[in-house]
Amino acid sequence: MMAEILSLFSPHTHPLTLVSDPDGLLADETLLAALNERGFTLLTESDPILLRNRIESLKPWQVEKPVIVITPAALETLPYDLWQTGHRLQLSLHDYFPNLAYPLVQALTPYQRACLNDTPHPQTRLGQQLSAEYILRHVFNLSLDHLDRPSTLVAWLDEYHNGLAPLPPALLASLLAQLGKLPVYTGWPLRDILEDRAAYGEFIQTQWSQYVNKSMGDWGVTSHYTVKPAGIMLLSFEQDTALQDTLPRLVRSGSLAPLEIDELSTAPSWAMPALLVSQTDRRPRRMAELSAGLLERLDGLTNAARWEDWQPLARLWAELILLRAETLDPQPASSFSNLQTRLDTAFTTWLQQRYTPLGAQRLPLPHHVHHVPHYLNYRREQGQEKIALIVLDGLALMDWLLIRNAWQRRHPNWHLVESLLLAQVPTITSISRQALISGLRPADFAASIQTNSEEPRQWVTFWTRSGLPAEACAYLSADFRSDPVPVELTNPRLRMLCLVERTIDEIVHGSVLGNADLIATIKVWLDEKKDPLRLESVISDLLERGFHVFITSDHGHTKAIGVGQPNEGILAQTRGRRVRIYSDRNIARQTQDTFEPSLLWENDGLLPNDLYAIFPGERGAFVPKNQPILTHGGISLDEVIVPFIEITHG
Numbered sequence: 001m002m003a004e005i006l007s008l009f010s011p012h013t014h015p016l017t018l019v020s021d022p023d024g025l026l027a028d029e030t031l032l033a034a035l036n037e038r039g040f041t042l043l044t045e046s047d048p049i050l051l052r053n054r055i056e057s058l059k060p061w062q063v064e065k066p067v068i069v070i071t072p073a074a075l076e077t078l079p080y081d082l083w084q085t086g087h088r089l090q091l092s093l094h095d096y097f098p099n100l101a102y103p104l105v106q107a108l109t110p111y112q113r114a115c116l117n118d119t120p121h122p123q124t125r126l127g128q129q130l131s132a133e134y135i136l137r138h139v140f141n142l143s144l145d146h147l148d149r150p151s152t153l154v155a156w157l158d159e160y161h162n163g164l165a166p167l168p169p170a171l172l173a174s175l176l177a178q179l180g181k182l183p184v185y186t187g188w189p190l191r192d193i194l195e196d197r198a199a200y201g202e203f204i205q206t207q208w209s210q211y212v213n214k215s216m217g218d219w220g221v222t223s224h225y226t227v228k229p230a231g232i233m234l235l236s237f238e239q240d241t242a243l244q245d246t247l248p249r250l251v252r253s254g255s256l257a258p259l260e261i262d263e264l265s266t267a268p269s270w271a272m273p274a275l276l277v278s279q280t281d282r283r284p285r286r287m288a289e290l291s292a293g294l295l296e297r298l299d300g301l302t303n304a305a306r307w308e309d310w311q312p313l314a315r316l317w318a319e320l321i322l323l324r325a326e327t328l329d330p331q332p333a334s335s336f337s338n339l340q341t342r343l344d345t346a347f348t349t350w351l352q353q354r355y356t357p358l359g360a361q362r363l364p365l366p367h368h369v370h371h372v373p374h375y376l377n378y379r380r381e382q383g384q385e386k387i388a389l390i391v392l393d394g395l396a397l398m399d400w401l402l403i404r405n406a407w408q409r410r411h412p413n414w415h416l417v418e419s420l421l422l423a424q425v426p427t428i429t430s431i432s433r434q435a436l437i438s439g440l441r442p443a444d445f446a447a448s449i450q451t452n453s454e455e456p457r458q459w460v461t462f463w464t465r466s467g468l469p470a471e472a473c474a475y476l477s478a479d480f481r482s483d484p485v486p487v488e489l490t491n492p493r494l495r496m497l498c499l500v501e502r503t504i505d506e507i508v509h510g511s512v513l514g515n516a517d518l519i520a521t522i523k524v525w526l527d528e529k530k531d532p533l534r535l536e537s538v539i540s541d542l543l544e545r546g547f548h549v550f551i552t553s554d555h556g557h558t559k560a561i562g563v564g565q566p567n568e569g570i571l572a573q574t575r576g577r578r579v580r581i582y583s584d585r586n587i588a589r590q591t592q593d594t595f596e597p598s599l600l601w602e603n604d605g606l607l608p609n610d611l612y613a614i615f616p617g618e619r620g621a622f623v624p625k626n627q628p629i630l631t632h633g634g635i636s637l638d639e640v641i642v643p644f645i646e647i648t649h650g
Contacts, residue, residue, distance in 0.1 A: 001096045001117040002031050009068070011038040014087035015061035017068045020075045023093040024364075026068075028110040029306050032357030035068065041605060042360040043069045046374075047465060048079070050444065055082065070360075099124060101131035107168030108139065109365065111308050115139045132174035140164055140171075144178055150185070150235060151242035154204070158246075158255055161197040162312045187232055198416065201255045207235040208274060212259050219266040237271075244270040252289050254319065258282060283323045290320040291339060298342060305350055307358060307367065311420050314641040317343060318397035321638070325398075325515035344619065347637050348599070355425065356605045359441070366644070368422050369432060369554060370606075373439030373459075376496075376550065377466050386547045388497040390539070391436065393429065394505030394632065396556030398515075399522060400643040406526040407536065414543075417646040423555040425601060426579040426613045427632050427639040429505070433554035437475070437498055438462060446608040459498045468496060479503050480534040481525065489538065497547070501535055508557045511630050515559055518630060543649055553642040555632045562627035563620035566591050577621045578633030580614045588612035595620070599635070 005025060009017065017040075019026065026032065026042075035042060041058060045051035051069070058067050071078060075088050097105045099122045108116065119138040126134060136142045140160065146152045160167075167175065172194060179185050192199040210233050237243055250256040251273050258276040261267070267275055276282055294316050301309060324336065362371035363378055376387050395403075397420070407414060424432035424442060430450050431442050438445055438458035448454040456475040463473045472495040476486045479502040489497070503525060511518040542549050560578060582588040585602070592598045597617030603609065615634050616622060623629055632639050 001025075002028070002034070002114075004096065005031060005091070006034055008089055009035060009038065009040065011040075011066070012063045013066070015063050015066055016082070016086040017066065017089060018075050018078060018082060018086040019068060019070045019089045019091060020073065021070050021091045022072045023091065023106055024072070024110065024361075025091045025093065025096070025113075026070055027361040028114055029354060029358060029361075030114065030304060032360055033354055036357045036605075039065060041065065041067045042357075043067065044071075044360055044362070046071075049465075050440075052079070053444070097121065100126055100134065101128045104128070104131050104135055104168065104170055107170060108135070109166075110361075111306060112139050112164070114306075128170075129174065132171055135171060136175060140167070142175075147178060148182055148184060149240075149242065151240050151246055153179075153185075154235070154243065155246045155249070157193060157200050158250060158253055161200055161255075162253055163308050165197070167194065188234055196415075196417070204235075204250060204256050207233065208237070208256055209259060211235070211237045212261065212271075212275070215267075216261060219261075219263075241270075247271070248273040250274070252293050254315075258285075281327075283327050287320060287323050287327075290316050290323070291335070294320065294339060294343065298346060301346055301350075305346075307354065307422075310347070310350065310637075310641070313343070314397060314420060314637055317637055318401055321515065322398045322401055322519065325519050341618065344636055347640075348635060351425075351635055351640065355422065358422065359604075359606050365419070366421060368435075368606075369424055369552070369642070370435035370439055370441060372421070372436055372550075372552060372644070373462050377463075379548065380466075380496075384548045386495050386545070388499065388542045388547045388549045390535075390549060390551050391433065391498065391500045392504050392551060392553050393433065393500055393502050394508045394555060394557060395553035395642065396558075396638055397641060397643055398556075398638065399504060399518075400553075400645070402519065402522050403526065404645075410533075410536065411540070413649055414539075415648045417648075419644045421552060421642050421644045423553070423640050423642050424606070425604070425635055425640065426576065426581065426615075427555035427634060428576050428579060429554060433500070434458065436552070436554050437500075441606040442611070443606060443608045446611075449608070449611075455498075455500075459496075463496045472496060474498070476500070477502065479506060480538075481506075485534055485538060489541070497542070499538070503535075504553075508630055508632070514628060514630055518557075539647060543647065549647040551643070551645040551647065556639045556642055557630055557632040558619055558634065558636045558638040560616075560619045560621035560623075560629050560631055560634070562623040562625050562629065563595055563616045564625045565622050566594065576633040577623055577629060577631040578615065578639070580622060582612045582614070583610050585612050588614055595622075601635070 032042065043051065043054055045054060055067070055069065061067055069078065069082060069086065075083055075090070093105055094102060097116070105113065105116070116135065116139045122134060133144055136144065142156050175194065176190055179190050189199065189203060193203050214233070215238070235243060247270065251258060256274055258274045260276050260278040262278050264272060264275055264277055294313065297313050358367040361367065362374045366372050366375040372389065376389060380387060404416065408416070424435040430452055434445055434448065434452055434455060435442055437455045439462045440458070442449055445454065445458070459475040460470050460473045464470050472493055474488050474491065474494055475498045476488055477500040478486060481503055507518060507521045507525065511521060539549055566580060580591055588600060591614045592600050595616055599615045599617065601613040601615060619636060621629050621631055
């Protein structure tokens with residue numbers, strides 16, 4: 001499919017190409033990257049004013065710098081002057097998967113369609129049920145012939161929740177129907193563990209706890225671990241050798257946490273990976289597992305690595321640096337440094353190749369932070385009339401792991417659905433948070449790129465253009481450690497809220513002793529005995545009033561080491577610690593040459609054309625040489641990949 005589609009876009013042929021793409025065939029990351037490498041600029045603006053502004057900014061259109069305008073609608077809906085001038089193409093899913101049920105293929109994500117395209121296509125036309133079975137087998141690696149073995153389903157669920165999810169509704173219904181026919185799954189919460197990664201993890205943990213609790217008498221040991229009452233034993237760990245073989249993988253992936261017992265010597269050897277001697281610090285062992293998992297995934301990366309490949313890496317890395325900070329870095333510094341260098345090198349290479357292409361496709365799932373308002377509007381059009389976006393300024397994925405654990409403990413009725421986003425590069429507040437709130441590329445707010453003062457207007461402007469009255473929208477900013485709850489939150493006409501909570505960013509910039517200091521302060525902030533928990537109260541109140549609540553961040557942060565400060569006076573447009581921004585490329589190159597190794601970031605299709613960013617290499621910072629600092633602005637995994645969470649009542 002990819003080769004066939006690319007053949008329609010020969011470079012240096014048409015200065016302007018118009019594409020009607022109702023099925024999102026051009027949303028594939030690899031395809032977008034290939035078009036970007038051929039020199040195409042892709043426009044996907046649905047707002048006619050923004051589309052006109054962008055298309056005019058690219059004039060004169062040239063075959064050396066061709067432009068593609070993509071619309072899900074008919075080409076006749078585009079402005080007439082474009083329709084008359086452009087080379088016109090119509091893409092259809094039917095042309096590439098003619099023998100599979102169209103609604104099922106249409107509902108797949110771009111990544112899932114790419115997996116489907118890499119399989120042998122059926123030679124005869126398949127109906128709905130056979131198409132579902134074909135897709136489950138070839139895209140999701142699930143053979144319905146083997147579903148009668150719970151160990152197969154458990155192993156598949158672990159893989160599925162770490163990269164293949166989500167199943168489209170029609171495929172989910174088909175799979176549930178198949179599983180429902182099998183007596184072995186009687187009593188299983190099948191829908192929950194298929195739809196929700198957290199529910200799957202809780203199910204596995206509960207089943208293992210019940211088995212260990214039942215077996216300890218036979219082993220002649222006791223445990224300090226308290227098993228939740230309730231539940232039937234649905235997994236036969238003792239008899240199912242395939243399930244026993246899966247146990248180490250469940251522990252490595254984080255789906256299963258080892259249980260504490262007083263004595264391991266009498267437990268069966270196969271159970272050892274998921275057991276721990278009481279009072280033993282679990283964290284060193286977990287860090288070793290995480291490091292091994294990261295190395296295994298890094299070894300598996302290729303030049304064709306996708307965003308889906310980097311998300312589990314980001315989660316593993318966040319957990320690892322959190323544990324290192326909590327245990328004061330007990331692992332050898334050299335091995336951790338080598339792992340970090342390898343991770344940074346691979347991520348930087350991937351980001352340079354895929355960051356721009358991913359910025360062109362914002363629906364049905366957001367990739368960049370500036371896609372978020374568009375995604376929220378997409379959800380509004382699906383019937384969610386009241387939405388609250390809470391921006392925890394400076395929240396890194398590592399920080400979210402701490403917050404999530406506290407919130408899940410205190411609010412068992414909150415249902416959390418987690419995904420990840422790419423922050424705007426450079427990851428400084430005036431650029432990335434402004435992109436997040438406005439729904440615009442930085443090139444579209446170039447006049448205010450050094451300040452966040454326009455955010456209230458930008459938030460309201462986005463929603464009024466989307467058809468809401470201004471009085472139904474509100475932008476608020478607070479630090480709930482000291483600020484009272486804004487009265488605007490009680491406005492009965494409120495429909496679209498953006499609340500910027502500044503606490504995390506203030507904690508980051510006040511942490512002079514690195515991640516350990518940061519984590520200790522966040523734990524104090526989360527301590528219900530010391531903090532009034534106003535943010536959680538606000539979230540609870542919003543949920544009670546029918547809001548869908550989304551939590552995200554404009555950027556993360558990292559520990560960096562000083563490489564020296566450029567002596568440049570007023571030559572730098574922005575003087576961040578992890579980035580220097582210039583409007584003159586020659587001056588930017590001078591700084592790059594002075595501070596090797598460093599990276600020049602330019603012409604990414606999102607930033608203004610006259611903006612040049614210099615990032616110091618190897619997690620360096622433009623502060624006095626060898627000075628450690630906790631900061632943001634760069635392109636490390638910790639700064640760029642941020643959480644995006646939806647909270648609803650469970």
